[in-house]
Amino acid sequence: MFENQTFEEIMERMLERVSDEIDKRENSVIWNALAPAAAELALSYIWLDQVLNLVYADTAEGEYLDRRAAEAGLERYQASKAIWSAAFTDGVSVPPGTRFFLEDLYFTMLEDGKLECETAGTKGNANLSGRPLLPLDTIPGLEKAVVGSLEIPGRDEETDESLYERYLIRVRREAVSANQMHYKQWAEEVDGVGKAKVFPLWNGEGTVKVVITNAKMEPASDALIERVKQYIDPDPGKGEGMAPIGAYTAVESAVxxxxxxxxxxxxxxxxxxxxxxxxxxxxxxxxxxxxxxxxxxxxxxxxxxxxxxxxxxxxxxxxxxxxxxxxxxxxxxxxxxxxxxxxxxxx
Known part of the structure; x- marks a missing residue:
């Protein structure tokens, strides 16, 4: 919008306001007096152009896109932590909160016997299966601590492109009133989910099937399937999750x-x-x-x-x-x- 407001254009307009009886050539006294102000004005127009880009959602970036999305009730997905299974010495109880170390990553034992990577994001999805863990706490009788399979992949903070896509869905009211897009949105809100596909009336009236991938665009684990199920429809048909009363939701993995x-x-x-x-x-x-x-x-x-x-x-x-x-x-x-x-x- 302000691309024509260059230093040269501003200087020309300013010098036109000065009497022709005064020397206006470059490096003259009046030219040198006006040049700093023209340079600052040109810089101001550059910043004004950038401000306009940050005002509108389709050109906003970072925190400015966050603020635009917040007006529609959306928040950027934060980085989530990877969840791993693990194998320990038979008969040895590993209490929740126990910490382990491997490959510059720290892991914490959860209540359900799984290990959570303390570093959020895809770094926790490294190929660690079968690798020995180093316990940071003393556990009597523990001789074996080995990483199992990746149950729920971690994901990085949501990109501007992804947030903008969700913003458009929200403001265009594409995901409302428990329609197909709404179920897709609910599933993809769960940490560890990559993409979801919805199949309405898959087993009769009131039934919905949601098929998901994990954050690595691979088939989802049982743990991730259960997490999505609990979020959308923990008690089928009761409306105690995101799904409305009377809707029976099945969650499956892609193959x-x-x-x-x-x-x-x-x-x-x-x-x-x-x-x-x-x-x-x-x-x-x-x-x-x-x-x-x-x-x-x-x-x-x-x-x-x-x-x-x-x-x-x-x-x-x-x-x-x-x-x-x-x-x-x-x-x-x-x-x-x-x-x-x-x-x-x-x-």
Missing amino acids: WKDVSISAKIIPESGRTIDEAKQEIVEKITALFKEMAFKESVIRLSQINNMIYESSSVSDYSEVFINGEAKNLQLIETEIPKLGQVTIIEQD
């Missing part, structure tokens, strides 16, 4: 759909087949994570484009998904998982 990819390629000069395969695997893995619960078709054209755009690939042919040169249709509860990737050199 994997193994997807194999094969292709023939010609590597770029100086690059190897292994380098090309690694690059292709990284691109397709990111694609599958992004499309989870958003798209239900893995398109052959998408895979072709990713191979074509790989810097280590010069040319390619015969691309197949699960052995066929066609799109792969997913069922509504499936999320794609990259399985075997076969990349061979084209003759």
